[in-house]
Amino acid sequence: MDFKRIEIIFLIVFSCLNIFLFTSYRQNQHVETTVGTQVTEKTSTKQQMKDNQIIVPKLSTKTYEGYYLASPVTSRTLEQHSSQLYNQRYSFSGDQLQGHFYQPVTGKNRAALLRNLKIVIKNPHQILYGKEYRYSKVFSTANRLVFTQKIAEGDVFDENGELVFSVSNQRITNYQQTYISKFTTLREKEDTISAKQAVQDLYNDNAITNGATIKWARLGYSRLLDANEHTVFIPAWFVAMENKSSGNIQIKHVNAFTGAVMKNSDNNSLATSSK
Structure with a gap:
């Protein structure tokens, strides 16, 4: 294994650790908020979303397998x-x-x-x-x-x-x-979360506004980070939600390995329509 590949893998490990710590922190915040508003622990996320008038279609609980992939930044x-x-x-x-x-x-x-x-x-x-x-x-x-x-x-x-x-x-x-000509597999395949879990993670991260409608969820490879002239891609759930008041659709990206909301959400050029 060459030095560049080892460096990329180390950067991935550190990034995943940061994501894990951030996710744990946000989850702790959510627990405190739940206690503060006197919502019992027995209340399911599904019921909470319903109480907040968030409309969610039937989502799959199926999990998949994916990889950490790397491609050259410039092609x-x-x-x-x-x-x-x-x-x-x-x-x-x-x-x-x-x-x-x-x-x-x-x-x-x-x-x-x-x-x-x-x-x-x-x-x-x-x-x-x-x-x-x-x-x-x-x-x-x-x-x-x-x-x-x-x-x-x-x-x-x-x-x-x-x-x-x-x-x-x-x-x-x-x-x-644009075209990505070459991908290199960095790690062995790992299990992903399901579409249903991705939406629940978005809600727990306060990334879904009250009254929103979840339109769809799609699994695809998204950029995680740039390291040593390479871009690292991972599986991510792309979740589209429609704002109740404006009718605008916003797309969020959820790391399909960790469930964390990805920082490049809403910054991609891919567009969508409410129709």
Whole structure:
């Protein structure tokens, strides 16, 4: 095992320790709050959420397995292979490819537009590594069609592994793409928490406002930290909640190993819609 990999693993261990201590502290705070408001210990989290008018759909209690993964912070893979792209102009902003089709992708409705777009994505002279992306309905909006990078371990929900098409009047001309070319497994696989547990952990961390509606929960790989020119990814639950008064949807990330709310919640470029 080389020195860089050992250094990354040590950083992960220290980060996990900090997360554990922080989570324990917040849980102790929650217990004190519960006692202070005279809520008995027998009252379940489910009942507390119901009392606070938080609407939660039926969530799975199934657990999964995941890994600590690392990838280089900087990748020039798209730029190195961009010469094979035809019928478009393109440029780069850092590692992000920004493309403009000479002939727009069109469709008479949303479904037709998506079908035609998927044909384009499969063409390696139109989209690089297009077959390695999966359409994400929950992250897409009326004016954005979002595809997330898929890897052997699952889907990557991160701005460094996404393909986003801009939609205007059922026409697509522009897109942005990032791509993670290589992942290294740092540790043996571990069990994750369930979607139901992730939502309960969010509530216990005071991350769900009263009256909110939980719209969905998805498991994908999210950035944990940057260390020694590498980015470390872990499985995370992405939980979307709708604000009762504004109707806006907010997405929180929960560490699927520890249940801690991740600091990069609400800072990712992936978007969602209340529709």
